Amino acid sequence: MAQVNENREENVACITQSSEEKIKEAAKSVFLKKGYAGTTARDIAEAANMNIALTNYYFRSKEKLFVEIFKDLFSLYCNNTLQIFEKPISLREKLIELIKADFQVMKTEPALVLFLMTEIQRDGSRLLPELNKLKELLHGHLTAHIEEEVSKGTMRKIPTESIMPLIMGSLQFVFVGKNLTMKMYNCSEEEFNQFAENHKNIIIDMITEYLFISEEVM
């Protein structure tokens, strides 16, 4: 019978990864690249340099391993966002920070959003609770904040639901289409990052200029 990790905390200090960790990390990278359906148990074992049986020994099934990884990645993406919304700063600053944070995450994990979107489309039902949590937190913070700014006359009126797609969309698109872009422009990883960085700044400009009514115009 598989011994499903009872004492995770114990090996925090040690440098060498446990087999369980090795498998999970390898699986994460393969899943991100090939998606759930495109990944075989043997792909994972090979990437982790481990015996095939160990995947099931530690995680019971490919599906269970996947869900665990998916939740991690989904949280990674969301928590970032939620933390920023809780900061005591202006909405304008929040949105800018959001774009910047998003950019940073995408830089280290460019395949993340495409992966999340694909797998949510494949079967989003098992994620409903997490999605709802995200929505409530988002809307709780956002809607009031927007109304306030609008009534102060410092912000253009816009539906709450449009804010996030607006902010994330054109930045994400660059990373979702990273491979396409790199192939089309025949450019290196570094050149791509430079392009993305510049694109990020354009987006920040565009969005803040559009959403927030500057004093000189008033």
Place this chain on the structure above:
Amino acid sequence: MAQVNENREENVACITQSSEEKIKEAAKSVFLKKGYAGTTARDIAEAANMNIALTNYYFRSKEKLFVEIFKDLFSLYCNNTLQIFEKPISLREKLIELIKADFQVMKTEPALVLFLMTEIQRDGSRLLPELNKLKELLHGHLTAHIEEEVSKGTMRKIPTESIMPLIMGSLQFVFVGKNLTMKMYNCSEEEFNQFAENHKNIIIDMITEYLFISEEVM
């Protein structure tokens, strides 16, 4: 031996689809929904209400059928764009038309972009020639047009490569995340379309206001 369609033109007039067409259409819808790896030959056969052997009889292999469909869908998405760029209208009008056309395509095939992105990431090499064609046509038209407007002082200076992600990004994001959005807001197909329509208009506003220097400000 499989008889690979010799006389396509002949049955243009007839109403009932040929088996070959039935299979291709069914395959398209399944591939769009589940992706290449997530789709089995039996999924396709079932969706087309045909015997499993017929897929290979008409298309030789799952891979060949897929490539054929992929190229169709890729063209569907690109030709739209290219046609607009060839119109004798201002850049501003072109970008607006582009967003509108894009919106229309996404409305009928919401899974299209996510599908294309995923499959390009999986293996974009076989598409290099098509990508290059797209790039050249795009840049040929765009770069000169932008320079012209910038030197006239009617447009903000922006790298050519940033234009398309800017335009498509925040619109695509809404459709790429359609399932997520619908689940988060617990809304119907119709409500989603209404939201998307409104979002499209916001984007048109934002982008044209940002990119083009209006006369009153000059």
Place this chain on the structure above:
DNA sequence: TAAAATTTTAAACAAATGTTTAAAACAAAA
């Protein structure tokens, strides 16, 4: 150290996968 528990292994399992076969059903041509 010896015993017990845990981890790793090679091999096998049944089920699912893409594909092929060879015969049957059907349509077109003679």
Place this chain on the structure above:
DNA sequence: TTTTGTTTTAAACATTTGTTTAAAATTTTA
């Protein structure tokens, strides 16, 4: 009608898939 060519079928094929087994290797405990 008979012959020829095409389309469809059920069944089988060899691989690959996720998973399990039972024994070996290793580590932990007593």
